[in-house]
Structures are given as structure tokens and as C-alpha cells.
Amino acid sequence: MLTIKQILAIAYKETRLWLQVPGNWLTILLVPFAFIAILGSVFGGNTPVFTVFAANEDRGDLGADVIKLLDNSPNLELELVDTQAEADRRVGQGERMAAVVIPADFSEAAKTEAGGTIWVIIDPARQSNAGLVSGLVKAALSKMLVDASVEREMSKMVFDIKTGDLGGTSSFDFDTFIRAGVKAVIAKQVNEAIDNPLIDLEKEAVSVSANPIEATRLGGLVPGYTLMFLFFLLSHIATAVVEERSLGSLRRLLVTPASKAVILAGKMLPFFFIAIGQMLFVLLVSSWVFNMSLGNSPLALAVIILATALSAATLGILVASLVKNENQAGGLTILVVLVLAVISGSINDSIQIMGLNMVTPHYWARQGMLNVLQRGMGLEGVWLPAGILLGLSVVFFGVGARRFKFE
Amino acid sequence: MKILAIFLTENKRLFREKGLILILLLMPLAFIIPIGSAYTSGAAATGDEDRPLLVIDYDGGQQAQDLIETLDESFRVERNLPVEDANKVQLDSDPDCAAPGPACDEKIARAQLKASARTLALLIPKGLSEAYAQSKQTIVTLLYDPAGDVNLRDQVQGVIKGAAISISLEKQVMQGQQDMKDLTSIAPENVKDAVAGATARSSTTDLKSAIAFTQISPSNSIDRKPPTPLQQSIPGYTVMFVFLVAGFMAGWSTEEKRNGILRRLRSSPVSTPSLLAGKLLYGLVVSLAQILVLFLATSSMFRLELGTDPLAFILVCVALATTVACLGMLASAVKFPMSAISAPLVIGALLGGCLFSPDFFPPLLRTISYFIPHTWAMTAYQDLLVRGQGLAQVLPEIGVLLLFAAVFFGLGVWRFDPLD
Numbered sequence: 001m002l003t004i005k006q007i008l009a010i011a012y013k014e015t016r017l018w019l020q021v022p023g024n025w026l027t028i029l030l031v032p033f034a035f036i037a038i039l040g041s042v043f044g045g046n047t048p049v050f051t052v053f054a055a056n057e058d059r060g061d062l063g064a065d066v067i068k069l070l071d072n073s074p075n076l077e078l079e080l081v082d083t084q085a086e087a088d089r090r091v092g093q094g095e096r097m098a099a100v101v102i103p104a105d106f107s108e109a110a111k112t113e114a115g116g117t118i119w120v121i122i123d124p125a126r127q128s129n130a131g132l133v134s135g136l137v138k139a140a141l142s143k144m145l146v147d148a149s150v151e152r153e154m155s156k157m158v159f160d161i162k163t164g165d166l167g168g169t170s171s172f173d174f175d176t177f178i179r180a181g182v183k184a185v186i187a188k189q190v191n192e193a194i195d196n197p198l199i200d201l202e203k204e205a206v207s208v209s210a211n212p213i214e215a216t217r218l219g220g221l222v223p224g225y226t227l228m229f230l231f232f233l234l235s236h237i238a239t240a241v242v243e244e245r246s247l248g249s250l251r252r253l254l255v256t257p258a259s260k261a262v263i264l265a266g267k268m269l270p271f272f273f274i275a276i277g278q279m280l281f282v283l284l285v286s287s288w289v290f291n292m293s294l295g296n297s298p299l300a301l302a303v304i305i306l307a308t309a310l311s312a313a314t315l316g317i318l319v320a321s322l323v324k325n326e327n328q329a330g331g332l333t334i335l336v337v338l339v340l341a342v343i344s345g346s347i348n349d350s351i352q353i354m355g356l357n358m359v360t361p362h363y364w365a366r367q368g369m370l371n372v373l374q375r376g377m378g379l380e381g382v383w384l385p386a387g388i389l390l391g392l393s394v395v396f397f398g399v400g401a402r403r404f405k406f407e
Numbered sequence: 408m409k410i411l412a413i414f415l416t417e418n419k420r421l422f423r424e425k426g427l428i429l430i431l432l433l434m435p436l437a438f439i440i441p442i443g444s445a446y447t448s449g450a451a452a453t454g455d456e457d458r459p460l461l462v463i464d465y466d467g468g469q470q471a472q473d474l475i476e477t478l479d480e481s482f483r484v485e486r487n488l489p490v491e492d493a494n495k496v497q498l499d500s501d502p503d504c505a506a507p508g509p510a511c512d513e514k515i516a517r518a519q520l521k522a523s524a525r526t527l528a529l530l531i532p533k534g535l536s537e538a539y540a541q542s543k544q545t546i547v548t549l550l551y552d553p554a555g556d557v558n559l560r561d562q563v564q565g566v567i568k569g570a571a572i573s574i575s576l577e578k579q580v581m582q583g584q585q586d587m588k589d590l591t592s593i594a595p596e597n598v599k600d601a602v603a604g605a606t607a608r609s610s611t612t613d614l615k616s617a618i619a620f621t622q623i624s625p626s627n628s629i630d631r632k633p634p635t636p637l638q639q640s641i642p643g644y645t646v647m648f649v650f651l652v653a654g655f656m657a658g659w660s661t662e663e664k665r666n667g668i669l670r671r672l673r674s675s676p677v678s679t680p681s682l683l684a685g686k687l688l689y690g691l692v693v694s695l696a697q698i699l700v701l702f703l704a705t706s707s708m709f710r711l712e713l714g715t716d717p718l719a720f721i722l723v724c725v726a727l728a729t730t731v732a733c734l735g736m737l738a739s740a741v742k743f744p745m746s747a748i749s750a751p752l753v754i755g756a757l758l759g760g761c762l763f764s765p766d767f768f769p770p771l772l773r774t775i776s777y778f779i780p781h782t783w784a785m786t787a788y789q790d791l792l793v794r795g796q797g798l799a800q801v802l803p804e805i806g807v808l809l810l811f812a813a814v815f816f817g818l819g820v821w822r823f824d825p826l827d
Contacts, residue, residue, distance in 0.1 A: 092625030125789035148617035197575035206520035215553035334749040
């Protein structure tokens with residue numbers, strides 16, 4: 001009982017000290033909020049909206065129709081420029097990743113056998129996203145692509161019919177009749193094929209959970225970035241300890257009846273709660289503002305949050321036991337945290353070192369969070385990650401306490 | 408001279424701290440090696456055509472085959488998985504897996520998806536071709552791991568939908584021909600004959616689409632080789648890492664204040680601007696060393712091409728290092744807790760397009776990104792490394808970076824108090 005009282009007393013003092021520094025609040029609330037706002041505004045709607053330049057040099061109707069259709073696409077935002085040269089120059093300077101250019105003779109060329117060409121200028125520096133933009137442009141114009149081909153074939157067919165073949169019917173009347181009829185028929189069929197194709201697609205999430213979540217881009221990104229920011233707390237813990245060590249207050253604590261382990265536990269406890277608060281803040285705001293699912297099991301989510309927070313706080317104690325001065329506690333610790341985030345795949349899922357990632361707490365915390373938030377799993381999805389995180393926490397605290405120097 | 412003396416003092420301090428130099432050099436390597444590996448031989452380097460897509464084909468008919476062939480143009484289609492795959496997911500005693508086939512494929516796929524060993528699988532149901540012949544709709548199912556790669560899932564979904572529409576169109580057009588016949592049946596005989604004759608003459612074989620798309624690079628793009636994923640990604644990660652060095656610089660100065668070193672220096676005949684310039688020079692050298700280690704390691708280990716203009720490259724590196732050093736100095740001058748500097752810098756990296764292309768951003772965020780130094784450093788490196796441009800093209804970015812540096816330095820001098 002006395003031990004708990006001592007831990008709480010030290011934790012209370014530590015919390016007060018930490019809260020007195022306004023910059024700490026910035027890290028704990030404002031920065032995660034800014035991060036969610038950015039990610040949410042980009043990926044909250046699942047497929048992001050791309051802004052591209054568009055230049056229409058065509059004098060016919062077809063060019064204007066293309067621009068109109070692109071403008072109506074929910075995933076494309078057009079920024080109109082006057083000429084192809086301007087679009088080329090501005091994409092070349094990296095202002096936008098792509099430009100759609102309709103050349104001067106487009107309407108006429110579309111009627112010929114060679115066909116008309118829409119140029120898509122792609123910035124080579126963002127080539128990796130080129131497929132997405134080209135796909136969105138083609139999708140927006142899909143009905144027009146078929147219509148234009150039908151129109152061209154029809155013109156050719158009508159042209160091939162000699163006026164003499166039509167008996168008393170004038171070629172103008174025939175042309176009007178046949179175009180109206182065929183267009184109506186073809187438009188119906190094309191619309192049917194695009195809107196209601198004979199082969200349609202549905203998705204099925206396959207998970208251990210009987211009730212999987214509809215996975216989203218935001219849901220896939222939030223756990224990794226939450227963890228990256230969470231582990232920045234290491235630097236706070238290390239800095240607080242180094243400051244106290246240099247001021248001599250750690251030495252003064254040693255003359256109290258509290259043991260070294262109790263002192264360290266007291267120092268760790270506030271950061272454990274701060275970590276919980278930060279994770280809850282990020283997840284709740286993501287859920288409330290951007291409708292991100294928090295999974296099917298609040299209990300499983302709570303378990304993985306607690307285990308993650310404990311691993312972050314204990315790793316902080318370990319780091320604090322290793323650093324000697326301010327610049328190691330601040331700048332260098334952050335670089336280490338960044339490296340851990342990269343290795344574990346928290347920054348980018350496809351950049352992680354297989355095998356080595358498993359020794360980082362980030363990896364297990366992320367797996368647990370993904371199991372709950374994306375795969376819709378319950379306790380069965382967190383017991384292993386949480387268990388490993390607890391094991392890591394014991395190691396971190398044990399080694400940290402052993403190495404910790406109070407003077 | 409005094410500036411140089413301050414610079415040398417800082418260096419002595421750096422070398423006195425055991426292991427610090429080693430950490431400063433090893434950290435960028437530890438950061439860049441996983442990234443370089445991923446973009447040259449890992450998951451991030453895999454092209455779409457190399458990405459596996461398991462197709463579970465219960466139909467086996469012509470339309471299913473057409474769909475599979477279309478998918479095979481974009482992905483590496485897998486079918487009839489070997490029995491060894493079944494053994495790996497404990498299906499060796501399952502009667503469906505006695506021989507390869509769709510039933511076994513589905514069971515393996517579901518087991519692998521649950522274990523996150525596979526991201527996607529497409530299930531084509533029995534009767535698809537028969538339903539197609541009767542103009543009835545069939546649903547194909549994309550099985551996916553909810554925690555898998557969302558980008559890949561979207562791509563596969565897009566390709567499947569496109570292929571499905573294309574296959575549907577063939578059928579619909581055939582239906583349209585029938586409608587056309589019905590329409591012309593009300594016309595006089597000679598018109599019917601004329602239309603039938605013209606339709607017969609009209610052939611769509613080898614005909615180009617009326618509207619085609621051609622993807623091109625901007626005319627100022629000198630390097631015509633398609634950029635590698637590594638070339639496209641390294642500038643962002645490098646800039647993000649280097650700005651975090653500002654946190655180290657701030658810590659360095661804060662420690663000096665705490666130890667009273669600055670106070671002692673002020674008692675020497677050194678003016679505040681000389682003192683700060685000396686420290687700035689030191690910060691510049693440390694930052695520049697980090698940048699060069701990052702780029703040279705990536706270049707030598709992963710064959711990253713550093714552009715065609717070495718002078719421009721060096722100048723961009725120096726401008727970036729200056730900005731980082733000045734930012735570090737400002738951070739230490741404004742009494743900001745050192746531990747709270749890094750997280751906003753990561754937000755800066757996000758906004759500066761180091762992690763996602765700014766093209767994903769809504770207009771407001773894109774405007775904000777112009778006020779973030781990361782954006783300009785990124786653009787400069789992309790100009791050199793990916794767009795193959797030279798000094799003339801990166802001068803504006805160098806200018807803006809130095810402007811940021813001047814603003815940070817000015818604010819730092821204004822707020823700097825060595826006695827604090």
C-alpha cells in the first residue's frame with residue numbers, strides 16, 4: 001500500500017511538472033490533431049481527389065464535352081489553363097502531377113479512322129501515382145469513349161449508303177432518322193453495360209472475425225502514424241529525467257524512503273497515462289470526425305491500447321537510462337524513434353525489415369490495432385500482440401531500472 | 408576568424424562525446440537502408456505485373472477465360488495452387504485439396520487471407536459463362552484481407568470492373584445490333600437493304616478507338632528513362648530525416664546554456680552575431696554531413712542516380728543544411744522544449760509532401776504546403792534526381808530555402824539570450 005502511495009506521489013509531481021510546459025501540450029494534443037486533420041482530409045473519403053491541369057485547345061464540341069465530364073468526376077478537380085504549352089511547363093515544374101490536354105484538332109480527328117488523342121502529361125517525379133490519375137480520367141470518360149466510336153462508325157455507314165439506294169427518302173431525312181435511332185439504341189446499351197454490367201463485382205472481407213470491418217485507407221494508416229507519434233514520448237521521458245539528473249533532484253529523491261524501482265515506476269506512470277490519452281484522442285477524433293471504425297470490440301481495443309502505452313512508457317525509462325545529456329535525450333532519441341518507425345512498417349507498410357520488425361514494439365502494437373480496427377477481431381486478435389508488448393515492457397523496465405543512474 | 412574559432416570549439420565538443428559521431432553517421436544509414444532495400448528489392452519495388460492475384464475459377468467457360476486474360480495483362484494471375492500450399496495451411500487432409508482445383512484454391516485463399524499471408528483473391532462462380540449467354544448478370548467476388556494493401560485492392564477492383572464492362576459491352580452491342588434490325592424493320596425495303604449492306608461493309612477489325620489516351624512526360628524532363636520508385640521516394644524520406652536533425656541542434660544549444668558554456672563565451676571578446684554564426688557553421692556542417700551520408704549511401708548501395716548536375720546538387724544540399732541549422736538555432740532560442748520540436752517537424756514533412764504527394768491534398772493544405780521549407784527542398788531534389796534538370800531550374804527553390812534560413816536566423820538572433 002505504501003509502495004503504491006509512493007508511486008502515486010512521484011507520478012503526481014511528475015505530471016504537474018510536465019503539464020507546466022505548454023510545449024508539451026502541443027505534442028500531445030495539437031500535433032496529433034493536425035496529423036489526423038491532414039490524413040482525414042486526404043484519405044477520409046477513401047479515394048482521394050486529385051487536382052490536375054486541363055487545357056482544351058479544341059474548337060469543336062467534343063473537347064468541351066471532355067472537359068465537362070472530367071469536371072463532373074468526383075475524384076478529379078480541374079484547374080483550367082489556356083494552352084498545352086502552359087500545362088506542359090507547369091507540370092514540368094512540379095506544380096501538379098498531371099495535365100489533361102485536348103489538342104486543337106481533337107473533334108475532327110475523333111471522326112477519322114486514326115482517331116483523336118487526349119494527351120495526359122505526367123510529372124516523372126510522381127510517376128507512381130500516374131496509373132491512378134490515368135484510370136480516373138478514363139473512368140470519367142468511359143461512356144464518351146464508346147459514344148465517340150459509335151458516332152464515327154455511324155457516320156461512315158451513312159456515308160457508304162448511296163442516295164439512290166434510299167428510293168424516295170432524302171439522304172438528310174435518312175441521316176437524321178438513322179442517327180437518332182441508332183444513337184438511342186447504342187446509348188441504351190452502352191449505359192446498360194457500364195451501369196449494370198453482365199459481370200459485376202462485390203467485395204468480401206475475409207477475416208478470423210465473423211463480423212469484419214469495411215476496410216478504409218484511413219483505418220489502414222491511422223494505427224501506424226499514431227504509433228510513430230506516440231513513441232515521440234520517449235524523448236519527453238528522457239528529457240525530463242536528464243533535466244532532473246542535472247538539477248540534482250533525482251539524487252534528492254534517493255534520500256526518501258522510496259526504492260529505486262518505485263521512483264522509476266512513479267516517473268513512468270504519468271507517461272503511461274499520457275500515452276493512453278494520446279492514443280484515445282487520435283482514435284476518437286478519427287472516428288467522430290472521419291467516421292473511422294473503431295472495430296467491434298472496445299475491450300480488445302482497450303487491451304491493445306494499455307499494452308502499447310505500457311511498452312512506450314517503459315521503453316522511455318530504458319532510453320532515459322541510456323542517455324547522458326540533453327541533446328541525446330532530445331534530438332538523438334527522435335532519430336532512433338524514427339528509425340524504429342521505419343523498420344516496423346509504421347510509416348509505410350511496404351518499407352519494413354522482415355524479422356527485425358518483430359523486435360520493435362511498434363510492430364506488435366500495429367498488428368494488434370489492425371486486428372481490431374480493420375479485421376474486426378476481438379480479444380483473439382490482441383492477446384498475442386498484447387502479450388508480447390507486456391513481455392517487452394518487462395524487459396524494457398528491468399534493463400532500464402538496472403542501468404539507471406540517479407547521479 | 409572568431410567564427411571559425413567558435414566552429415572549432417563546437418567540433419571539439421562533438422568529438423569529446425564518445426560515440427556521438429558514430430551515432431550521427433549510423434543513424435542516417437539505419438534509416439535509409441530499410442527504405443532503399445524496400446524500393447530496390449522489397450515489396451515497394453514490385454511492379455503491378457509482378458503482383459500475384461489468385462483467381463478461383465469455378466466456371467471454366469469462355470467469358471471467365473476472357474476475364475482472366477484481361478487480368479493477366481495487369482497482374483500475375485495464379486490458378487490451381489500446388490498441393491504444397493495446401494499443406495502449409497493444414498489442408499493436406501482436406502478432400503477438396505486431393506488435387507489442385509478451384510475448391511482447394513478457395514480454401515487455401517481464405518486460410519491465407521485470415522493469416523494475412525495473401526491480400527486478394529478473385530472468385531469466379533460456376534455458371535458465369537452460361538448466365539452471360541442468357542444476358543443475365545453474374546457477381547464475381549473479390550476476397551480481401553481487410554488490413555491489406557488498400558492501393559492494390561483499388562487497382563485490382565478497377566481492372567476487374569474495366570474488364571467486366573468490356574466483356575459486357577460485346578454482348579450489349581450484339582443486343583444493339585438486334586435492336587437496330589428491329590428499328591429498320593419499319594423502313595421501306597430498299598432502305599433496309601441499304602442499311603444491311605452498309606452494316607455488312609462496316610468492319611471494326613483493327614479499327615482504332617475514336618478517342619485514345621497517350622501518356623507523356625513534360626518537355627523539360629531531360630532524363631527520359633522512367634524514374635525508379637527509389638528515385639521518386641528517396642528525396643521525401645531524406646528531407647524528413649534531415650529536418651529532424653534540427654532537434655539535435657536545438658538540444659546541443661540548450662545543453663550549452665544549461666552548462667553555462669554560452670555565458671562563458673559571452674565573457675570573451677566575441678559578439679553575439681559572431682557567436683551565432685560560428686554555431687550556425689557547426690550546425691550547417693553536421694546537417695550537411697547527414698544529407699551527404701543519406702544520399703551517398705543510397706547512391707552507392709542502391710545505385711540511386713543523383714542527377715546530371717553535381718554543382719546544383721551540392722548547392723541544394725548546402726541550402727537545405729543551412730535551413731535546418733537555422734531552424735535548430737531558432738528552436739533553441741525560443742525556449743521550446745526540445746522534446747516537443749520533432750513531432751511538429753513530422754507534420755511539416757507530411758505537409759511538405761515527404762510522405763504523400765501534395766496532389767492528394769485539398770486546396771487549403773496545398774496552399775499551406777508552400778509555407779513549409781520541406782516542400783521546396785523536395786521540389787529541388789525531384790527536379791535534379793527525377794526530372795533530370797540543372798542549376799537554372801533549381802535556383803528558385805535554393806532561393807526560397809535560403810529565405811527560410813534567413814527568417815529563422817533573424818528570429819533566432821532576435822530571441823537569443825545567452826544569459827537565459
